[in-house]
Amino acid sequence: xxTAHLSEPTRWRGEPFWGVASDWDPDWLLTDRxxxxxxxxxxxxxxxxxxxxxxxxxxxxxxxRNLELLGEHGFxxxxxxxxxxxxxxDHLAFAxxxxxxxxxxxxxxxxxYVMHVAAVQAIMLRPTPALVDRYIRPxxxxxxxxxxxxDPRTGGHFWFPISSGAERVNGSFRVRKRSSWTTSxxxxxxxxxxxxxxxxxxxxxxxxxxxxxxxxxxxxSMWDALGLRGNQSGAVEVDRALVPPEQLVxxxxxxxxxxxxxxxxxxxxxxxxxxxxxxxxxxxIAKRHTTGKVHDDTGLRVCDYPTIxxxxxEAVTDTNSARLAAYSVAGALDGATxxxxxxxxxxxxxxxxxxHWCWQLKFTAAxxxxxxxxxxxxACGGSGxxxxxxxxxxxxxxxxxxxxxPSNEVLRQFVGKSVLLGFEAxxxxxxxxxxxxxxxxxxxxxxxGKRALAARLVAEAEADEKEARG
Ligand SMILES: Cc1cc2nc3c(=O)[nH]c(=O)nc-3n(C[C@H](O)[C@H](O)[C@H](O)COP(=O)(O)OP(=O)(O)OC[C@H]3O[C@@H](n4cnc5c(N)ncnc54)[C@H](O)[C@@H]3O)c2cc1C
Numbered sequence: 001x002x003t004a005h006l007s008e009p010t011r012w013r014g015e016p017f018w019g020v021a022s023d024w025d026p027d028w029l030l031t032d033r034x035x036x037x038x039x040x041x042x043x044x045x046x047x048x049x050x051x052x053x054x055x056x057x058x059x060x061x062x063x064x065r066n067l068e069l070l071g072e073h074g075f076x077x078x079x080x081x082x083x084x085x086x087x088x089x090d091h092l093a094f095a096x097x098x099x100x101x102x103x104x105x106x107x108x109x110x111x112x113y114v115m116h117v118a119a120v121q122a123i124m125l126r127p128t129p130a131l132v133d134r135y136i137r138p139x140x141x142x143x144x145x146x147x148x149x150x151d152p153r154t155g156g157h158f159w160f161p162i163s164s165g166a167e168r169v170n171g172s173f174r175v176r177k178r179s180s181w182t183t184s185x186x187x188x189x190x191x192x193x194x195x196x197x198x199x200x201x202x203x204x205x206x207x208x209x210x211x212x213x214x215x216x217x218x219x220x221s222m223w224d225a226l227g228l229r230g231n232q233s234g235a236v237e238v239d240r241a242l243v244p245p246e247q248l249v250x251x252x253x254x255x256x257x258x259x260x261x262x263x264x265x266x267x268x269x270x271x272x273x274x275x276x277x278x279x280x281x282x283x284x285i286a287k288r289h290t291t292g293k294v295h296d297d298t299g300l301r302v303c304d305y306p307t308i309x310x311x312x313x314e315a316v317t318d319t320n321s322a323r324l325a326a327y328s329v330a331g332a333l334d335g336a337t338x339x340x341x342x343x344x345x346x347x348x349x350x351x352x353x354x355x356h357w358c359w360q361l362k363f364t365a366a367x368x369x370x371x372x373x374x375x376x377x378x379a380c381g382g383s384g385x386x387x388x389x390x391x392x393x394x395x396x397x398x399x400x401x402x403x404x405x406p407s408n409e410v411l412r413q414f415v416g417k418s419v420l421l422g423f424e425a426x427x428x429x430x431x432x433x434x435x436x437x438x439x440x441x442x443x444x445x446x447x448x449g450k451r452a453l454a455a456r457l458v459a460e461a462e463a464d465e466k467e468a469r470g
Contacts, residue, residue, distance in 0.1 A: 007035065013046045019284025024316055029092065029327045037078075037089065038096045044069050045105030053106030056230025057393050060223060062187045063230045066109040067116075068142045070101075077139040079117055079340055080124065084136050090339040091330040094266070095273040099323070102277030103284070107397035108230030110277060112144065114270030115183040118263060119145035119192040123210055125262045125344065126250035134246075135190055135210060143189040145210075147263065148182040148236055155180075156405030159206075159259055159428055164195035166207055171245055173198065175209055177238040185234040186218030192263075193238065194255050203429035206255025209248055215241035227396030251346060256428075260352035261344065265333055268358035272365035273326050275401040279319040279369040282376040282394040283312060289380050289389060302381070311379045315372045322365045329354060329361050356418065363411045366401030373398040 007027040010017035027035070049066045056063045070076055079094055080086025089097075094117055102110035120139065123131050135145065154160040163178035177193045179185075190210055197207040216236050223234040250258060290302035290312075302308055334340065336350040344350055373395040377384045384391040402408045417425050424432070445453060 008039075010042060011039075012042070017042075017284075018288050020280065020287055020316065024320065026320055026324050026327060029331060030096070034093055034096055037075075037087070037093055038100050040073055041070075041075070041097055041100040042104050044073065045101065049101070049105035049109060053108065053230070053393070054390075056106060056108050060229050060232070062184065062220070062232045063106055063109040063112060064187065066101075066106055067112060067144055070109075070113065071140050071142040074140055075113075076116065076142070076144070077120075077136070079121060080136055080139065081341070084132055085140060086136075088341075091266075091269060091333040091337075092327060095269055095326050095330040098270045098273040099277035099280070099326070102274040102397075103281040104277075106230065107274060107278050107281075107394070108228050110274045111228050111231045111233075111271070111400075112146070112184045114267065114274060115146040116144050116188075117270060118266040119147050119188075119190070119210075121262045121266045122147065122192045122208060122258055123249055125258055126254065126346075127343075128246065130246040131210070131249065144184055144187065145190045145192060146182055146184040146188040147267065148177065148179040148185070148191045148193045148216075149263070150179055150181040150405060152178055152180040152235070156403075156407050156410060157428075158405045159194075159256075160203060160430075161194050161196060161206065164193070165200070166195045166198050166209070166243075168198045169242065173209065173243045173245070173248065174240050175211065175238055175243045176240050177236075179236050181233045182218070182236045183231045183233045185223075185232055185236045186216075186220035187232055188216075189213050191216055191236070191238075192249070194258070197253050197255070199252075202431065204256050204431070205253050206259075207248065207252050208250055208255050208258045209243055211238055211241060211243055211247060215239075215243075226399060227393070228400050229396075254346060257346065257352075260355055261349065262351065264355055265351040265358050268362045269326065269330055269333065271401070271404065272322070272358075272361045275362075275365040275369040275398065276319060276323045276326055278394050278398040278401075279315070279322070279365075279372040282369075282373045282391060282398065283315050283319065285389060285391045285394065286312060286315075286376040286379045286384070289383060289391075293383070302379070308379050311375050315375055318368050319372055322361075322368045325361050325364055329357050332357060356415065356423075359406070359411045359414050362406070363408050363415070366404070366408050369398040369401045 007022040007025055010022045052066050055061055074087045077086035078089040082088040098110055098114050101113055123135055149158040151161050151163050153162040165176050167174045177195055190212055192210050194206050194208050197205045215238055218236040220232050220234055223232050290308055293302045332354045333351050377395055380391055383389055414426050
């Protein structure tokens with residue numbers, strides 16, 4: 001059987017690529033520009049980025065050089081309009097670039113890159129001349145941004161910033177933020193953060209700020225983890241920093257909309273593409289190893305055993321389903337935003353209409369990479385367990401997918417709950433009372449228990465009312 005070649009064969013340092021052939025890349029959705037961008041990334045990976053991945057992993061080293069290389073070729077401004085010095089790329093371009101960095105180069109770099117682009121896009125939801133001049137135009141000089149959202153008190157519910165706040169002070173804002181995880185923490189030049197709003201009315205009332213590194217306290221030397229060891233996702237703190245009004249992104253109270261319209265869609269698309277890239281990269285390594293190793297007793301290579309062919313067949317089929325999901329969701333986001341050229345005003349929805357597709361995408365990609373890296377280890381045997389094959393790094397890096405917020409436990413519940421009960425039932429900020437659970441629990445109380453509960457609730461209500469009266 002022969003198939004038409006959809007893409008040029010992938011090249012690696014001037015030779016045909018040693019991993020899975022480009023016949024297995026779902027490239028019919030790509031333009032020539034997309035292919036060109038991806039080919040440049042692959043070249044950078046072959047030239048330097050893959051070698052740097054090993055050092056980042058061994059030494060817990062932030063992948064500064066890889067990010068600089070990406071900046072030198074314009075990729076730090078990939079999704080920024082050309083008028084501001086960017087490459088004018090769309091969502092599909094972002095998915096392809098994130099996937100290629102993770103597959104061919106360095107997964108830690110890919111994760112830093114995803115957080116950088118998501119931070120840039122959070123600013124670009126509400127661009128002002130001041131924000132553009134300060135944060136967007138200088139991007140290709142190597143400036144890196146990140147998202148610092150996860151709160152130590154709410155775990156993976158990163159949209160719930162309890163340990164944060166902002167007060168108005170003479171036209172500026174006094175901002176505090178504690179974050180339990182921040183990719184590129186201590187290395188980024190700017191941090192997009194979310195806090196409760198000044199005059200806070202409830203956890204749906206959040207505001208977005210961008211702050212510079214000089215007001216962010218980080219202790220990168222504390223970072224140590226199973227995988228993505230270069231991504232330096234440590235805790236950071238902003239301790240009552242005075243932030244000028246130009247660094248408020250969007251109006252006060254824009255946080256929830258910013259989450260749904262940019263932070264979640266860009267992060268979920270980008271990180272899913274990283275998981276897909278790691279999965280393909282693990283199959284690449286397994287191909288290289290199993291086609292090269294011979295068992296002299298049987299005269300067969302490892303790849304000649306049908307069991308190994310089954311492993312690879314299932315891994316590529318499942319990973320390509322996840323890649324198609326990523327490219328398709330990227331296409332939907334491109335359709336909704338005129339390929340990332342549409343400027344949205346507060347209240348206008350575009351990407352947010354596809355958020356539930358982003359949830360499903362992340363669940364699928366993270367579940368897949370978890371299984372594929374294990375299967376490729378089994379396919380390579382003990383050799384895969386050794387560090388020199390590189391597979392074990394892909395395995396460790398891939399394991400971040402499932403646990404990274406929103407974790408797959410949280411996502412499948414979002415999906416199932418909204419399918420069964422409607423989107424409102426998701427209740428991000430824990431505001432809707434579950435009357436069924438309440439009735440079920442109180443009916444277990446005897447009369448004395450009910451009286452005691454009622455007395456406690458009356459006392460709480462009186463205290464709340466007193467506080468509200470000031
Ligand atoms: C490599 C890496 C990089 C990261 N980078 C960033 C970053 O740049 N910025 C950022 O803001 N954050 C970042 N994070 C943080 C991430 O998004 C999560 O906040 C973090 O992984 C949550 O860890 P936790 O221990 O607090 O988990 P927990 O939230 O305590 O979860 C523990 C367990 O409880 C489950 N669980 C939690 N809530 C529910 C629920 N409602 N229903 C059912 N099960 C539930 C979880 O699925 C998990 O199994 C990063 C994380 C990793 C691993």
